[in-house]
Amino acid sequence: MLSIIKLRFLRLRDEYLIIVIMTAMALGLTAIFGTSGLSIYRPTVLIINEDSSSYSEMFIEEMERDSTFKFEMSGYDEAAEIVDEGKALTAVLIDSDFGESIDRGDTPNIGILKVTDDRYIFTLERLISSISNRMLTNVRIAEITVGYLENFTDINREKTLMSIYDIAEESWRYRRPITVNREMINVDGNGGYDHLKHTMVGFSIFFSTYTLVFSIGTILSDRQYNTWQRILISPVSKASLLGGSMIASYIIGVFQVGILILGGRYLFNVDWGSSILGVILIAAAFVFTMTCFGLLLSSIVKTYSQLATVTPIVLISTAMLGGCLWPLEIINSRVLLTLANLTPHKWAVEGIKDIAMYGSGFEAAITPTLVLAGMGILFFGIGIKMLRFE
Amino acid sequence: MTFLKVRELKKHFKDVKAVNEINFEVKKGEIFGLLGPNGAGKSTTISMISTLVHPDGGDIFYKGESILKNPKPLQKKLGVVPQEIALYPTLTGYENLRFWGNVYGLNGSLLKQRIEEVSKIIGIKDRLKHQIEKYSGGMKRRLNIGAALLHEPELLIMDEPTVGIDPQSRNHILDTVLELNKKGMTIIYTSHYMEEVEYLCSRISIMDQGQIIASGSKGELVEIIKGNKRINLKFDNISDTLLGKIKEISYINNVEIISDEVAITTNNGEAIFKDIINKVSETDSSILSIDVKKPNLEEVFLHLTGKALRD
Numbered sequence A: 001m002l003s004i005i006k007l008r009f010l011r012l013r014d015e016y017l018i019i020v021i022m023t024a025m026a027l028g029l030t031a032i033f034g035t036s037g038l039s040i041y042r043p044t045v046l047i048i049n050e051d052s053s054s055y056s057e058m059f060i061e062e063m064e065r066d067s068t069f070k071f072e073m074s075g076y077d078e079a080a081e082i083v084d085e086g087k088a089l090t091a092v093l094i095d096s097d098f099g100e101s102i103d104r105g106d107t108p109n110i111g112i113l114k115v116t117d118d119r120y121i122f123t124l125e126r127l128i129s130s131i132s133n134r135m136l137t138n139v140r141i142a143e144i145t146v147g148y149l150e151n152f153t154d155i156n157r158e159k160t161l162m163s164i165y166d167i168a169e170e171s172w173r174y175r176r177p178i179t180v181n182r183e184m185i186n187v188d189g190n191g192g193y194d195h196l197k198h199t200m201v202g203f204s205i206f207f208s209t210y211t212l213v214f215s216i217g218t219i220l221s222d223r224q225y226n227t228w229q230r231i232l233i234s235p236v237s238k239a240s241l242l243g244g245s246m247i248a249s250y251i252i253g254v255f256q257v258g259i260l261i262l263g264g265r266y267l268f269n270v271d272w273g274s275s276i277l278g279v280i281l282i283a284a285a286f287v288f289t290m291t292c293f294g295l296l297l298s299s300i301v302k303t304y305s306q307l308a309t310v311t312p313i314v315l316i317s318t319a320m321l322g323g324c325l326w327p328l329e330i331i332n333s334r335v336l337l338t339l340a341n342l343t344p345h346k347w348a349v350e351g352i353k354d355i356a357m358y359g360s361g362f363e364a365a366i367t368p369t370l371v372l373a374g375m376g377i378l379f380f381g382i383g384i385k386m387l388r389f390e
Numbered sequence B: 001m002t003f004l005k006v007r008e009l010k011k012h013f014k015d016v017k018a019v020n021e022i023n024f025e026v027k028k029g030e031i032f033g034l035l036g037p038n039g040a041g042k043s044t045t046i047s048m049i050s051t052l053v054h055p056d057g058g059d060i061f062y063k064g065e066s067i068l069k070n071p072k073p074l075q076k077k078l079g080v081v082p083q084e085i086a087l088y089p090t091l092t093g094y095e096n097l098r099f100w101g102n103v104y105g106l107n108g109s110l111l112k113q114r115i116e117e118v119s120k121i122i123g124i125k126d127r128l129k130h131q132i133e134k135y136s137g138g139m140k141r142r143l144n145i146g147a148a149l150l151h152e153p154e155l156l157i158m159d160e161p162t163v164g165i166d167p168q169s170r171n172h173i174l175d176t177v178l179e180l181n182k183k184g185m186t187i188i189y190t191s192h193y194m195e196e197v198e199y200l201c202s203r204i205s206i207m208d209q210g211q212i213i214a215s216g217s218k219g220e221l222v223e224i225i226k227g228n229k230r231i232n233l234k235f236d237n238i239s240d241t242l243l244g245k246i247k248e249i250s251y252i253n254n255v256e257i258i259s260d261e262v263a264i265t266t267n268n269g270e271a272i273f274k275d276i277i278n279k280v281s282e283t284d285s286s287i288l289s290i291d292v293k294k295p296n297l298e299e300v301f302l303h304l305t306g307k308a309l310r311d
């Protein structure tokens, strides 16, 4: 087995260029598309404002600072219709006693019209509660300060309240409690769709598949060199021959994906979220799945050059379906979304995004990892059955 | 106990009976030859003995044990020089040898020493640092042999090891085979070159269309055509009238033109020269030379199958 692993690394001499090119492509294209600022998808959220106080206006202003959603003002009936047609994600209803509640220091009543997508609704809810909590706190600070000031001097209560409120609000803006509470960060900036991250994850997953398929595909060039047969008649078992080849491919794949994760971190400043372990687990599972997939492909085609012809077609189409090239968030078709579930790419990309983009923890890695491992075992099983050992 | 015994071995590819229930035995310490034209089924036989291809029928016994049931004992002791070069072209000669050594469990200083010895045997020592895709055909063939020798196999199988190489490399390989055999290695040598098999092998099986059509020592095989003589004649010009006249001689079995010569086979060696000279004098050709061939395996094959060994 060791002899086979050593051989595969020795033969990297023939293939290292693919790995270098694919890694460079992933990073290069991320640089081009990920940072071009075009954020493809922002779900529309309608705002129905039935309150006439200035608080509701401040509230709306705050909401609009968030880049996850596109906010539009609307009336109640109109909103219900638009949401029903699926043209907007949901509508936020600001109650007529919103201003009074804030003034009283009560949590204001804010309704969310229709739940269509758990993840975005969750983000939206967190956004709303964070803003209203902040407003409540600001009002509280302003009242305490004004009450305190009133002990010493005669002041214009309303005006002072307003200006202290503004000062408090300002100080939130520049001193976000980033290091204090992770949840807060997620709500403020990390909880929504981030195009750079999507591009980084999608391209890394996509381009690493080439390395994986081609590196296990060397068993086909072995057959062409007749060395496959020569190994088979040696005391090296079939299990060692295959196992060694797969282990070597796996190590090469993990190494490449590792470079991409580090490249994302240090070249593009990508924050991989709270559970880097989860991200690594999913990536490692994906490398396994695709190594097995490469074995399956290699067992179907006859020669290395056939593999070289088939691979790009297969890898590009699965990458498209699996949401590597554009986010699945923009896909509405049920058929396409169902098909996406059949690609390993989808599970890897969505799993990593859950952690790195939507603020989930390690637990979000478990399902994708299990699905990927299951797919890998299936591919491996079929591949072994079909592989020719003569 | 017989060293290697092949019993009713069979392999069919769709409607091609590549190997059709053949039997033979190889004794320890001998060079056993498998002679036959292209497509005779030699390589298929070798593939089955070397555990690569599973036979459709029959069995192979190594020291009395079926290799189909348990291939490991043979695999450890077997060296195979495949008909096609089976090496990694982008690796150097040294890296190739090191890998094949590893595959047979050799490591460290022992492996180093074996590479040293083997490269001396195949006469390729000064080129080991180069990638083998830069080697000449003959050099590749030699390394292909070297890769099978590292673990000092008990049985060495060589499948047409001299195809398509220069005469110098060919002679080197033939000498190497004798050298290895002298040190005790048992060898199965396949070829469609009659001279090689005659030169090397103590016992020979002649194979054609998936079957063994004759077996024995060279002497025994030549006995088959005893009394049959092959005579090659050179003329200043060869015409149809000339060939017609020669064919009139009743005890001539076969008349063939081989390049610029007329080859005849006959089982009457006495009166033949007088008759030929008489017949030729009736034409306007004249004889330049007469060459009586010593009987060899080429003739045996021709006698048994009615066709030439080489195409």
Ligand SMILES: Nc1ncnc2c1ncn2[C@@H]1O[C@H](COP(=O)(O)OP(=O)(O)O)[C@@H](O)[C@H]1O
Pocket: B013, B016, B017, B018, B036, B037, B038, B039, B040, B041, B042, B043, B044, B045
């Ligand atoms: N894998 C195969 N598939 C189909 N036919 C084959 C295969 N291998 C060999 N044959 C056929 O079997 C016959 C014997 O081939 P082979 O053993 O290579 O002969 P030799 O080595 O004596 O030249 C040939 O007719 C060849 O075409």
Ligand SMILES: [Mg+2]
Pocket: B039, B042, B043, B044, B083, B159, B160
């Ligand atoms: Mg052959």
